[in-house]
Amino acid sequence: MPVAIGNYAPPKGAIPIVWEDDxxxxxxxxxxxxxxxxRGEHLRDSLLTRLQEMRAEVLLCHRLDRDTSGIMVFALTKEAQRRMGRLFETKRVKKRYVARVWGEVAEPRGTVDLPLIVDWPNRPRQHVDNEAGKPSVTDWERGAVEDGTTRMVLKPRTGRSHQLRVHMKEIGHPILGDPFYAEGPAGDFDRLMLHAEGLKFAHPITEKVLRLEVPAPF
Structure with a gap:
């Protein structure tokens, strides 16, 4: 069963480095x-704090949900952070995720276009709100279908909180192991089956195109 949402027992061990320069x-x-x-000392342990303990100059560029694994970019200078942030803001970073979802997806590909907003009484949950929600768009492609589940490639055009998780739930295929949006047997997995597999962007300083990838562990 998934770990209770209120519990925080982060994994130990070294953080794998995928790529680095100056x-x-x-x-x-x-x-x-x-x-x-x-908030609170019990939640101090994080990827950012661990990296800063090794290299004090590490600066945040973007985030992933606690339960999502995969590729993250950090800056080593203020200028790189500023320019990298601008790339994310202007949607010039192409993101690719892999997920396993509940059910057998029939169509080979599709797009989910549903505006999202925080569900304040139940935050940090998000929900669809066609009037007040912020534009949220996800392209998806079906992969292998096995044992009543489907592997999906997800390519978000926007970067809303919990976007992929809510969008998959809304099309009837919640991500396996999701402690917020999966119910019944769909939630009966030891982790959220969502992984940030790839990023493509022009290096903020050198402008060389980088294609970085970390295969999904599931």
């Missing part, structure tokens, strides 16, 4: 580890 540090975030510290 400006950027790219790592593979393990699932179950916060990207940044939460």
């Amino acid at each position: 400006h950027l540090l790219v790592v593979d975030k393990p699932h179950g580890l916060l990207s940044v510290p939460g």
Whole structure:
């Protein structure tokens, strides 16, 4: 069964380095580890704090949910952080995720276009709100179908909180092991089956196109 939402027992061990130079540090975030510290000393342990303990100059560029694993980019200078942030803001970073979802998806590909907003009484949950929600769009492609589940490639055009998780739930195929949006047997897995597999962007300083990838561990 998934770990209770209120519990925080992050995995230990070294953080794998995917790529680095004088400006950027790219790592593979393990699932179950916060990207940044939460409120309170019990939530201080995070990917950012661990990296800063090794290299004080490490700066945040973007985030992944605690339960999502995969590729994350950090800056090593203020200028690289500023420019990398601009790339994310202007949607010039192409993101690719892999997920396993409940059920056998019939169509080979599709797009989910549903605006999202925080569900305040139940935060950090998000929900669809066609009037007040922010535009949220996800392209998806079906992969292998096995044992009543489907492997999916997800390519978000926007970067809303919990976007992929809510969008998959809304099309009737929640991500396996999701403690917020999967119910019944779909939630009966030891982790959220969502992984940030790839990023493509022009290096913020050298402008060389980088294609970085970390295969999904599931």
